[in-house]
Amino acid sequence: MNKPASSDGTVGKALETLDMVAELGRPVRFTELLAMSPHPKATLYRLLQTLTNQGMLAYDEARQTYSPGLRLVRLAHFAWRQSSLAPIARPHLDALAAAVGETVHLAQMDRGQVLYVDKRNAVDPIEMFSQAGKVGPGYCTGVGKAIMAHLEGEARQNAINQQAFFRHTNTTLTTTEALEAELDEIRSEGVAFDREEHEPGIICIAAPILTEGGRVLGALSVTTSTSRQSLEQLSDLRPKVQSTAIKIAETAEVWQFPT
Amino acid sequence: MNKPASSDGTVGKALETLDMVAELGRPVRFTELLAMSPHPKATLYRLLQTLTNQGMLAYDEARQTYSPGLRLVRLAHFAWRQSSLAPIARPHLDALAAAVGETVHLAQMDRGQVLYVDKRNAVDPIEMFSQAGKVGPGYCTGVGKAIMAHLEGEARQNAINQQAFFRHTNTTLTTTEALEAELDEIRSEGVAFDREEHEPGIICIAAPILTEGGRVLGALSVTTSTSRQSLEQLSDLRPKVQSTAIKIAETAEVWQFPT
DNA sequence: GGAAATGGTTTCATTATTTGAAACATATGT
DNA sequence: ACATATGTTTCAAATAATGAAACCATTTCC
Missing domain, CATH: 3.30.450.40 (GAF domain)
Incomplete structure (x- = not known):
C-alpha cells in the first residue's frame, strides 16, 4: 500500500500526466516524460496513448512529441x-x-x-x-x-x-x-x-x-x-x-x- | 463483451462525462446527467467525484450542480x-x-x-x-x-x-x-x-x-x-x-x- | 559493416481498481 | 408521519491497469 502523492485512480494519473505535458509549454518526447513521471515505461506509454486518442494530447508523428491537444481549448471555452x-x-x-x-x-x-x-x-x-x-x-x-x-x-x-x-x-x-x-x-x-x-x-x-x-x-x-x-x-x-x-x-x- | 461507442477505459469514460457536462453549457444536476449517461448511478457518481477532485469539474454545493472547472482554462492556455x-x-x-x-x-x-x-x-x-x-x-x-x-x-x-x-x-x-x-x-x-x-x-x-x-x-x-x-x-x-x-x-x- | 545503444511498442500473468445492484441516507413535499 | 425524489455508500464479482521483460526499429559508434 503506497500513497502516490494524491490521485484518483487512473483518471488522476492521466490528468497529472496531462498537466506535466501542458506545463512544460513545449513539445516533449516520451523519454523526457518518462524521466519525470513516477510511472513505469509501459504505464506511461498507455496513459499517453489514451490521452492522445481522446484529443487531450496531440502527438506529432514526425517529431515524436506530445503537446496539449485542441480538445482542451474547446472544453475551456465552456x-x-x-x-x-x-x-x-x-x-x-x-x-x-x-x-x-x-x-x-x-x-x-x-x-x-x-x-x-x-x-x-x-x-x-x-x-x-x-x-x-x-x-x-x-x-x-x-x-x-x-x-x-x-x-x-x-x-x-x-x-x-x-x-x-x-x-x-x-x-x-x-x-x-x-x-x-x-x-x-x-x-x-x-x-x-x-x-x-x-x-x-x-x-x-x-x-x-x-x-x-x-x-x-x-x-x-x-x-x-x-x-x-x-x-x-x-x-x-x-x-x-x-x-x-x-x-x-x-x-x-x-x-x-x-x- | 459490449462496445460502449468508443472509449479508453476509465479515462475515456471520465472524459466523455466531462464533455457531457461541458457541452450542456449550463450547470447540471446529477440526475439529469444520469439520464443521458450510459453508466449506472454509482459509477457516474464516482466519475463526477473524481473529475471534481481534479478540478476538471466545479461542483456548486448550494445548487448541487456541476459545471466545467477552471483547471480546463489553465490547461487550454497551453x-x-x-x-x-x-x-x-x-x-x-x-x-x-x-x-x-x-x-x-x-x-x-x-x-x-x-x-x-x-x-x-x-x-x-x-x-x-x-x-x-x-x-x-x-x-x-x-x-x-x-x-x-x-x-x-x-x-x-x-x-x-x-x-x-x-x-x-x-x-x-x-x-x-x-x-x-x-x-x-x-x-x-x-x-x-x-x-x-x-x-x-x-x-x-x-x-x-x-x-x-x-x-x-x-x-x-x-x-x-x-x-x-x-x-x-x-x-x-x-x-x-x-x-x-x-x-x-x-x-x-x-x-x-x-x- | 557490424555491434551497441537508444527510443518506442507489445506481451501476459499478476494485482488493483472499477463496477453496479441494492441498501442506506437525506432532504422535499403532502 | 408518510411518500418521493435525490444523493451516497457497500461489497462481492467483473474488469481494467500494471510493470518486468521481451521485442522491434532506428540511430550512433567503433
Whole structure:
C-alpha cells in the first residue's frame, strides 16, 4: 500500500500526466516524460496513448512529441463562459480600464494559484496572446493576496500551504507568518497592494470580489510600473477599484454565479 | 463483451462525462446527467467525484450542480499557445482584418467539427475563450469545407462521416454526395464559399492553410452579411484571403508547427 | 559493416481498481 | 408521519491497469 502523492485512480494519473505535458509549454518526447513521471515505461506509454486518442494530447508523428491537444481549448471555452467571472465582469472591466488607463486583471483562485481569467491592456488594442488561462503565484500578487485574505479557516490554510514562497524580489513575503499578517491587514483594509513583490518595478492595487455573504469569488487589480505611478498614486484609485469589484459582485449575485 | 461507442477505459469514460457536462453549457444536476449517461448511478457518481477532485469539474454545493472547472482554462492556455495556429497567425490575421474591415475567423478541425481558434471582429476587440474554443459544424461553414476539401482518403471520409447534415437553411448541403462534390470543387478552386448554408444572410469566403507538402493545417475566412456585401464582392477578396493563408502556412513551416 | 545503444511498442500473468445492484441516507413535499 | 425524489455508500464479482521483460526499429559508434 503506497500513497502516490494524491490521485484518483487512473483518471488522476492521466490528468497529472496531462498537466506535466501542458506545463512544460513545449513539445516533449516520451523519454523526457518518462524521466519525470513516477510511472513505469509501459504505464506511461498507455496513459499517453489514451490521452492522445481522446484529443487531450496531440502527438506529432514526425517529431515524436506530445503537446496539449485542441480538445482542451474547446472544453475551456465552456468553462470560461460558465465558471469564470469574465463574462459577468466584462462591462465593468471595460469601464475601469477606460477610466484608469492602466492594465486591469481579473483573477480567480485555482488550487492555490492565481488564474487570470480576463485582462484589459490600456495602450495596445490587446495583447491577444491569451492572458486568460495564465497562472501566477498567490502569495506575491495583489489579486492572490486579495483573494486569500477573504478565505476562511481551512480554505485559507490550504491556500497558504500551497504557496511556494520563492523570493522574487527583496519585498517578496517569504514566510507563512509574514503572509498571514499581511492577509489580516488586507482584510481589514479592504484592498491589497503588490509592492514590487513579484517583479521589480511592478506594483498594483487589488480588490476582492465578495458576495453578500462574504464569500470571495475572485479579485481584480490595476497594475502599473513604478516609473509611471507611485504606490500613493495607485492607492488613489481605490474607490474606482473597489466600486468596480462591488458592481461585479452584484452582477454575479443576480446571475446566480456559483460560489 | 459490449462496445460502449468508443472509449479508453476509465479515462475515456471520465472524459466523455466531462464533455457531457461541458457541452450542456449550463450547470447540471446529477440526475439529469444520469439520464443521458450510459453508466449506472454509482459509477457516474464516482466519475463526477473524481473529475471534481481534479478540478476538471466545479461542483456548486448550494445548487448541487456541476459545471466545467477552471483547471480546463489553465490547461487550454497551453494548448492554445502550442497546438493552435493562433499565435503564429496573429499578425497576418490582424493585417487581413484591417484590410478588409470584416470579421475574420481562424479555424482548425477537431474531431469532425470546426474549432475556432482566433477571430478578429471589425468592431469590438476579442475576449479570449469567448470566441476561441467555439465549435461549429464542418459541412456548412466556409472554414469547415475548406479544410475538409484538403483532407486525403481516410481522414476525409472520417470527417465527412462525422457530419450531422442538419438543414439550417435551404442552401445547406444535406447529403454526403453533395458535400463531396462541393469539396472537389473547392479543392480545384482553391477557396470555399459559405452561401448562407449555416445562417440566412451570412456568407463567407474561406481559404485552406496548406503546408508545402499539401497537408491542411486549418483555414481562415472573411465573413459578412448579404446586406453588406454580395457573394461577388466577397470573391474579390480572394487574393487577400489566399495570400494571408499562404503567409500563415509559411510562418507555420518556419516555426515547425506540428502537422 | 557490424555491434551497441537508444527510443518506442507489445506481451501476459499478476494485482488493483472499477463496477453496479441494492441498501442506506437525506432532504422535499403532502 | 408518510411518500418521493435525490444523493451516497457497500461489497462481492467483473474488469481494467500494471510493470518486468521481451521485442522491434532506428540511430550512433567503433
